[in-house]
Amino acid sequence: MDDALVAYNAGRVDGAAGFRDPQIAEDPVLGADYRIGLLDGRIAAFHMKKQLRGILDDPR
Secondary structure (H helix, E strand, O other), rough: HHHHHHHHHHHHHHHHHHOHHHHHOOOOOOHHHHHHHHHHHHHHHHHHHHHHHHHHOOOO
C-alpha cells in the first residue's frame, strides 16, 4: 500500500509540473497509481490556472 501511495504522489507532483515519467507510467505494478496521480495533478494545475485567471480578470 505504501508503494502505491508513493507512486500516486509522484504522479500528482509530476502532473502538476507538466511532466510524465514513462518508465513509472508503464510499470505493471505501480503504473496505474502513478497515472491516476498524474491526472489528478494535471486537474489541480488546471483549476489553479483557472482561479488565477479569475483573479486577474482574464476572460480566457
